[in-house]
Amino acid sequence: MTVETTTLIPAVAQGDTVAFEELYDRYSPTLYALLLRILGNAEDAQEVLQEAFVKVWTSAGSYDALRGSEAAFLISIARSRGIDRLRSRRIRSDRENDAGREMSVQSTFVVNRTGSDDAIQSQQGKAVRGALADLPEAQRIALELAYFEGLSQSEIAAKLGEPLGTIKTRMQLGMKKLRERLRAHQ
Amino acid sequence: MTHEDFDSIAALDAAGAATAEESLALAAHLAGCADCSRARDEYAEAATLLALDLPPVAPPNDVRDRVIESTDVVDIASRRGGMNPWWLATAATLFLALWGWREIGIRVAREHMKNQNAEIHQLTEQNTVLMQQKEKLSAEMQALGSSGTQTIALQGQQFAPSASARVFLVPGHRRAIVFFSNLPDNAKDKSYQLWIIRADQPKPQSAGIFDASHGSATITVDNLPVATEIKGLAVTLEPRGGVEQPTNADYVVMGKT
Numbered sequence: 433m434t435v436e437t438t439t440l441i442p443a444v445a446q447g448d449t450v451a452f453e454e455l456y457d458r459y460s461p462t463l464y465a466l467l468l469r470i471l472g473n474a475e476d477a478q479e480v481l482q483e484a485f486v487k488v489w490t491s492a493g494s495y496d497a498l499r500g501s502e503a504a505f506l507i508s509i510a511r512s513r514g515i516d517r518l519r520s521r522r523i524r525s526d527r528e529n530d531a532g533r534e535m536s537v538q539s540t541f542v543v544n545r546t547g548s549d550d551a552i553q554s555q556q557g558k559a560v561r562g563a564l565a566d567l568p569e570a571q572r573i574a575l576e577l578a579y580f581e582g583l584s585q586s587e588i589a590a591k592l593g594e595p596l597g598t599i600k601t602r603m604q605l606g607m608k609k610l611r612e613r614l615r616a617h618q
Numbered sequence: 619m620t621h622e623d624f625d626s627i628a629a630l631d632a633a634g635a636a637t638a639e640e641s642l643a644l645a646a647h648l649a650g651c652a653d654c655s656r657a658r659d660e661y662a663e664a665a666t667l668l669a670l671d672l673p674p675v676a677p678p679n680d681v682r683d684r685v686i687e688s689t690d691v692v693d694i695a696s697r698r699g700g701m702n703p704w705w706l707a708t709a710a711t712l713f714l715a716l717w718g719w720r721e722i723g724i725r726v727a728r729e730h731m732k733n734q735n736a737e738i739h740q741l742t743e744q745n746t747v748l749m750q751q752k753e754k755l756s757a758e759m760q761a762l763g764s765s766g767t768q769t770i771a772l773q774g775q776q777f778a779p780s781a782s783a784r785v786f787l788v789p790g791h792r793r794a795i796v797f798f799s800n801l802p803d804n805a806k807d808k809s810y811q812l813w814i815i816r817a818d819q820p821k822p823q824s825a826g827i828f829d830a831s832h833g834s835a836t837i838t839v840d841n842l843p844v845a846t847e848i849k850g851l852a853v854t855l856e857p858r859g860g861v862e863q864p865t866n867a868d869y870v871v872m873g874k875t
Contacts, residue, residue, distance in 0.1 A: 449686070449689055452686070452689060453682075453686055456682060456685055456686070457682075460676070460677050460681075460682070460685075461674035461675055461676045461677070462669060462670065462672070462674050463669075464674075464675050464676070464677040464681075465669075465672040465673060465674050465675040466669040466672060468675060469669075469672055477677075478677055478678065478681045481677055481681060481685070482681060482684050482685050482688065485685045485688070486685070486688050486689075489688070489689050494707075499659045500659050500662055500663050501663060501666075503666055503670070504662060504663045504666045507666045507669045507670075508662065508666070510669075511634070511669065515634065562671075563667045563671065564667065564668065564671045575633050575668060576668065578630075578633045578634050578635035579633050579634055579665060579668045579669075580668070582634060583635075584635065584637065585630070585635050585637065588635070600626075600630065603629065603630055603633055603635055604626045604629045604630060606633075607629035607630070607632060607633055607661055607664060607665070608629060610664035610665070610667050610668075611629075611660050611661055611663075611664040613664070613667070614660070614663060614664045614667065615660070
């Protein structure tokens with residue numbers, strides 16, 4: 433199977449709607465999965481996904497290929513929007529009411545993989561798939577709480593009942609390992 | 619901070635876990651450090667592995683339609699050329715810096731207020747203690763000045779021959795105030811205990827425990843028995859907290875009425 437991996441953002445920055453549609457088809461499954469993981473709610477995830485792509489459309493000109501991949505650019509925008517939504521929602525209600533949502537989300541929405549999913553996976557995912565599985569569980573959990581739940585270091589320390597310094601060290605070590613893993617596959 | 623420190627902060631920042639202060643310090647450092655900027659970009663790229671590790675999920679088709687339609691709504695002209703990106707970046711950086719300073723300022727002010735409240739609380743407690751001491755001293759002064767006050771001298775015994783005490787008995791107030799001098803300081807695991815030797819009881823009755831500091835001590839005894847004859851007063855050195863009856867007959871000071 434031939435996979436298209438041409439960088440589309442420069443064309444999007446020029447207002448190329450065809451390139452934008454292709455960009456959507458290429459990355460929306462990854463970004464939607466990320467937003468479902470963060471928000472645990474399909475309606476919110478779809479809304480934020482739309483916001484994220486509008487942001488990509490309006491800020492494509494700020495993308496610098498020397499600083500990071502196209503995927504990283506889009507994921508960064510989507511995660512940032514998702515965490516913003518999550519935090520504003522937390523203010524309104526106790527998120528504990530959503531306990532157990534992750535399992536139901538995973539089981540409900542992990543369906544309908546497309547060819548574009550494979551495109552993403554081929555760029556980075558395949559090469560580094562399982563990187564998280566190689567991390568010690570304690571490091572992985574701390575990183576996931578920060579990345580997907582938007583928790584601060586002190587909130588993570590309180591949630592896990594561990595000293596703040598321990599949490600900091602775990603996250604730093606985990607990130608260094610992920611970076612090494614990425615470097616090894618570049 | 620060293621480059622290694624900033625490298626660690628960059629790792630946290632990419633995971634979304636750096637504090638506001640750390641992010642500000644990192645941003646300031648990255649402006650002049652290409653190596654750390656590169657490290658920050660690599661960590662940001664590495665953080666995306668967390669997202670890429672998730673199984674992809676295709677969103678509903680109507681979302682695609684809405685997203686594509688939204689490109690018509692957004693003003694492409696202003697998006698592409700309306701503003702200078704350099705100017706925008708500078709404005710954003712300035713805004714973030716000002717916001718950061720404001721946040722830090724608020725935190726410092728909160729910390730300052732917290733410290734001041736703690737100090738006020740401590741001073742209030744000290745004031746309460748001083749007020750209690752003042753009331754006690756006033757009561758003692760009033761007792762000492764009353765007409766029926768009797769005075770007893772207690773003399774040092776073998777354990778502390780130079781020790782002495784003066785007892786002011788105020789029967790009208792059922793109170794005795796004892797001032798000790800040249801009393802050896804008691805060890806931390808010991809207490810001095812004052813005993814009243816009554817005519818109607820074969821054993822001494824405890825009148826309280828106290829510590830000596832720099833040879834001096836004062837103890838006030840309330841509810842003094844007045845319906846019976848007090849034959850004398852004595853002090854022993856006992857285990858910390860006092861005992862029911864003297865554990866020995868080695869009186870430190872002793873005196874008869």
